[in-house]
Amino acid sequence: MFNYRNLLSALVFVFIAACGGGAREESAETPPEQPSQPAAATPMDAAQAATLSGKVSFTGPAPKGVRLRMDQDAACAKQHSGPVMLQEVRVGEAGGLQDVFVWVKEGLQGKSFETPREEVVLDQKACIYEPRVVGLVTGQNVKILNSDPTTHNVHPLPKQNREWNQSQPPNAAPLVKTFAREEIMIPVKCNVHPWMKSYIGVVSHPFFAVTRTDGTFEIKGLPPGEYTIQAWHEKLGTVEQKVTLGAQETKSLEFTFSG
Amino acid sequence: MGSDALPKTERRALHRFAVAAACATLVLIVAGGLVTSNDAGLSVPDWPLSYNSLMPPMVGGIVFEHTHRMIAATVGLMAVVLALWLWRRDERRAIRRLGAFAVAAVMAQAILGGITVLFFLPPAVSIFHASLAQIFFCTTVVLALVTSPLWRAGSDNAERMSLKVLLFPEGISGNREASAAAAAVAVIFFQLLLGSAVRHLGMVGGSKGVQLVVPVLLAHLAGAAAVTILVIRAAVRLAKASSDGHMQRLAALMLGLLGSQLFLGWRAYLVRASGPNWSQPFWSGAVITTAHVAVGAILLAVTLLAVLQSVKTNRQFHQDRLSSPRDRASLRNKAAAYLELTKPRVTLLVVLTAAAGVYLASASVNAAVLVHVMAGTALLSGGTAVLNEFLERDADARMRRTERRPLPSGRIDPAPAMIYGMVLIFSGTAYLAAFTNLLTAVIGCLTSIIYLFIYTPLKTRTSLCTFVGAFPGAAPALMGWSAVGAGLDERAWVLFLILFLWQFPHFLAISWLYREDYARGGFIMLPLIDNEGKKTGRRIMVFTFSMVGASVLPSLVGLAGSLYLIGALLLGMVFMKYGVSAAMLRTQISARHLLRISVIYLPLLLTLMMVDKR
Numbered sequence: 022m023f024n025y026r027n028l029l030s031a032l033v034f035v036f037i038a039a040c041g042g043g044a045r046e047e048s049a050e051t052p053p054e055q056p057s058q059p060a061a062a063t064p065m066d067a068a069q070a071a072t073l074s075g076k077v078s079f080t081g082p083a084p085k086g087v088r089l090r091m092d093q094d095a096a097c098a099k100q101h102s103g104p105v106m107l108q109e110v111r112v113g114e115a116g117g118l119q120d121v122f123v124w125v126k127e128g129l130q131g132k133s134f135e136t137p138r139e140e141v142v143l144d145q146k147a148c149i150y151e152p153r154v155v156g157l158v159t160g161q162n163v164k165i166l167n168s169d170p171t172t173h174n175v176h177p178l179p180k181q182n183r184e185w186n187q188s189q190p191p192n193a194a195p196l197v198k199t200f201a202r203e204e205i206m207i208p209v210k211c212n213v214h215p216w217m218k219s220y221i222g223v224v225s226h227p228f229f230a231v232t233r234t235d236g237t238f239e240i241k242g243l244p245p246g247e248y249t250i251q252a253w254h255e256k257l258g259t260v261e262q263k264v265t266l267g268a269q270e271t272k273s274l275e276f277t278f279s280g
Numbered sequence: 281m282g283s284d285a286l287p288k289t290e291r292r293a294l295h296r297f298a299v300a301a302a303c304a305t306l307v308l309i310v311a312g313g314l315v316t317s318n319d320a321g322l323s324v325p326d327w328p329l330s331y332n333s334l335m336p337p338m339v340g341g342i343v344f345e346h347t348h349r350m351i352a353a354t355v356g357l358m359a360v361v362l363a364l365w366l367w368r369r370d371e372r373r374a375i376r377r378l379g380a381f382a383v384a385a386v387m388a389q390a391i392l393g394g395i396t397v398l399f400f401l402p403p404a405v406s407i408f409h410a411s412l413a414q415i416f417f418c419t420t421v422v423l424a425l426v427t428s429p430l431w432r433a434g435s436d437n438a439e440r441m442s443l444k445v446l447l448f449p450e451g452i453s454g455n456r457e458a459s460a461a462a463a464a465v466a467v468i469f470f471q472l473l474l475g476s477a478v479r480h481l482g483m484v485g486g487s488k489g490v491q492l493v494v495p496v497l498l499a500h501l502a503g504a505a506a507v508t509i510l511v512i513r514a515a516v517r518l519a520k521a522s523s524d525g526h527m528q529r530l531a532a533l534m535l536g537l538l539g540s541q542l543f544l545g546w547r548a549y550l551v552r553a554s555g556p557n558w559s560q561p562f563w564s565g566a567v568i569t570t571a572h573v574a575v576g577a578i579l580l581a582v583t584l585l586a587v588l589q590s591v592k593t594n595r596q597f598h599q600d601r602l603s604s605p606r607d608r609a610s611l612r613n614k615a616a617a618y619l620e621l622t623k624p625r626v627t628l629l630v631v632l633t634a635a636a637g638v639y640l641a642s643a644s645v646n647a648a649v650l651v652h653v654m655a656g657t658a659l660l661s662g663g664t665a666v667l668n669e670f671l672e673r674d675a676d677a678r679m680r681r682t683e684r685r686p687l688p689s690g691r692i693d694p695a696p697a698m699i700y701g702m703v704l705i706f707s708g709t710a711y712l713a714a715f716t717n718l719l720t721a722v723i724g725c726l727t728s729i730i731y732l733f734i735y736t737p738l739k740t741r742t743s744l745c746t747f748v749g750a751f752p753g754a755a756p757a758l759m760g761w762s763a764v765g766a767g768l769d770e771r772a773w774v775l776f777l778i779l780f781l782w783q784f785p786h787f788l789a790i791s792w793l794y795r796e797d798y799a800r801g802g803f804i805m806l807p808l809i810d811n812e813g814k815k816t817g818r819r820i821m822v823f824t825f826s827m828v829g830a831s832v833l834p835s836l837v838g839l840a841g842s843l844y845l846i847g848a849l850l851l852g853m854v855f856m857k858y859g860v861s862a863a864m865l866r867t868q869i870s871a872r873h874l875l876r877i878s879v880i881y882l883p884l885l886l887t888l889m890m891v892d893k894r
Contacts, residue, residue: 214340
């Protein structure tokens with residue numbers, strides 16, 4: 022066989038040299054492993070605050086819903102009188118799209134905001150998550166209830182945050198949890214009842230909303246500035262728009278998803 | 281005759297118990313498959329207890345998960361009883377050890393099951409759990425076979441030899457039908473591994489639900505083709521080799537299982553391809569995918585039985601084997617031989633190429649990523665080398681250049697080498713999946729598979745093998761690249777292209793130099809079928825020019841700068857000079873020069889790229 026040694030010694034040499042160079046570069050890079058401690062809130066003049074409102078619409082024929090089979094757990098099935106339908110794309114009056122997560126994606130960098138004290142409630146009722154889409158500020162408590170006479174497991178599937186999986190028997194105490202990092206969106210599953218799904222949006226500031234049954238939303242108290250607003254839907258993906266808000270201004274944004 | 285120590289009634293009871301254990305294991309595999317198909321793996325968040333008790337409320341997904349745990353406990357208990365029974369009452373040492381191995385495997389399996397629950401179904405662990413399940417099932421099936429009256433009716437010698445094939449075999453190279461079946465067993469096992477990867481990587485889809493991971497799916501499809509060919513080949517050989525109706529029934533069973541499996545695979549694909557729209561797992565889908573898993577397991581077990589039966593009934597083969605003396609090596613020599621088996625120099629070269637990929641892909645090199653890539657690639661590359669030497673052990677024995685290798689020289693037995701190679705490949709893939717990312721693991725595993733199951737068999741069939749072999753040869757750079765987490769953009773592919781093209785002048789020069797030796801080994805390299813070497817010369821020329829042409833691309837796609845460009849052109853001119861003279865002169869000396877320049881050229885080119893990295 023031929024002589025590998027020339028090749029090897031050359032490559033080893035190159036490598037030592039290259040890695041030496043690499044190591045120097047590396048020290049400059051310090052990826053923040055832990056989320057930074059919440060800084061004091063950036064002072065904001067409440068009199069300046071602007072409001073963003075609007076509506077998310079859906080055009081085209083709405084996809085058909087699917088029937089959920091709850092027969093694996095009688096405790097679930099008997100809470101519903103008829104067949105249970107799941108509408109992933111929920112279109113309300115005048116084409117309004119429900120349960121879209123609308124949030125300020127860009128424009129608030131460098132500012133920090135107080136973490137709200139109040140808890141966001143996520144209920145498990147008749148083996149369905151209520152609501153299906155919720156928003157949280159990083160560090161804010163989410164209180165997960167089990168109002169069902171059956172056992173659930175609560176299992177969020179985050180990519181940026183820590184994954185956990187906990188069981189919650191009937192009448193158990195609520196689970197109170199927080200998420201440390203911004204993440205759009207964290208799916209939450211119950212593996213006992215695999216049709217159960219909800220989505221938690223975790224944002225580093227309080228400027229987000231979930232569209233109501235008629236597709237409308239409102240985000241209040243924004244400081245004046247230029248923003249990128251993102252609308253997220255579980256099936257339809259995301260849409261973004263830029264908007265500039267002056268002091269005390271109220272602007273309306275229209276988002277459209279199509280089927 | 282076999283053992284007379286055991287009363288006939290007890291022997292029969294022992295056999296029946298072993299059969300029951302094997303059946304229970306199949307039921308367990310079905311139960312495990314249903315857990316995955318119903319996405320119920322995490323419906324019980326605690327382990328080893330379920331909801332802090334032995335009997336949780338049996339609703340929804342808990343039904344699947346807890347039933348699986350209960351059957352698993354039963355099978356574990358059965359394995360312990362069977363092992364103890366064999367240990368106390370069976371005089372065959374190999375069988376007693378196999379019983380003990382079954383217990384160890386089922387324990388490891390339980391712990392893996394626990395890990396997957398407590399760490400939220402990491403795909404690597406789930407895939408390992410699924411693969412070990414197959415190994416355990418095969419173990420119980422073999423125990424059922426070797427305790428059977430049919431098996432024990434043969435001669436002691438025949439029995440000892442066939443068991444050796446299983447545990448520490450002599451190799452079955454002289455037995456055509458057994459080696460065909462053994463090849464099928466190996467490929468079916470790999471295929472089951474890929475199948476579990478399709479299942480478990482597809483299950484981690486986030487908001488979009490179930491997703492299929494395309495490269496894994498493609499590998500699984502390629503595997504299906506390989507399994508089809510090998511199972512048909514094995515079945516035909518088995519049926520032809522014996523007039524024994526039993527063997528022919530076994531061959532027919534293999535073909536029937538293969539057909540069902542292909543059908544189920546197609547149905548499972550249709551079910552899963554509609555996956556993203558699932559709102560919940562549905563029963564018919566779960567039944568199809570689980571049946572696909574179960575039939576795969578049965579096909580594996582039946583093919584393994586065919587290997588053992590065929591070895592046992594082939595008397596001629598045993599006589600040959602028994603009369604051939606073998607030299608035993610000391611422990612230290614053995615360790616050295618095992619190291620040698622991994623082709624350390626080639627492996628080091630592969631590892632460094634992967635490291636070059638890491639370096640070129642990163643803005644600033646992360647030392648941890650670098651170490652993980654190098655470790656994982658070393659395991660994979662070493663394992664691939666071992667299995668390659670295992671597959672080519674007969675050819676190697678005929679070639680002067682390779683006759684001193686550990687396998688042809690008899691310093692290591694083939695079967696432990698095969699197991700060693702598989703363990704290395706398996707742990708390398710798992711390591712890469714765990715410590716770098718899935719894409720890297722997938723590329724690595726695919727590289728091994730292409731090298732072993734496409735390139736290696738092609739070497740004795742067509743001179744086009746060099747073309748196929750150039751893919752795995754260039755892949756380590758891609759692995760390094762993908763491990764950094766940067767996507768495989770055009771810069772990665774340019775790097776791949778250069779390494780790919782470089783292999784041609786390099787290997788054509790080697791095969792020109794060693795063409796007589798290759799002919800002895802039965803390999804078909806271009807220079808062998810091309811006596812005057814005109815075609816070889818032309819090919820050297822074409823690929824040398826293409827490679828030098830490709831070597832300017834890094835400057836065009838922003839991988840390297842102008843310093844690199846100048847250097848690459850200068851180096852390219854030197855390379856072309858040697859390439860052209862090797863192509864025109866076609867002498868030993870000119871080929872040797874080309875080989876030498878090729879191994880100097882590549883590190884210099886990579887150095888330039890790293891120095892002038894953008």
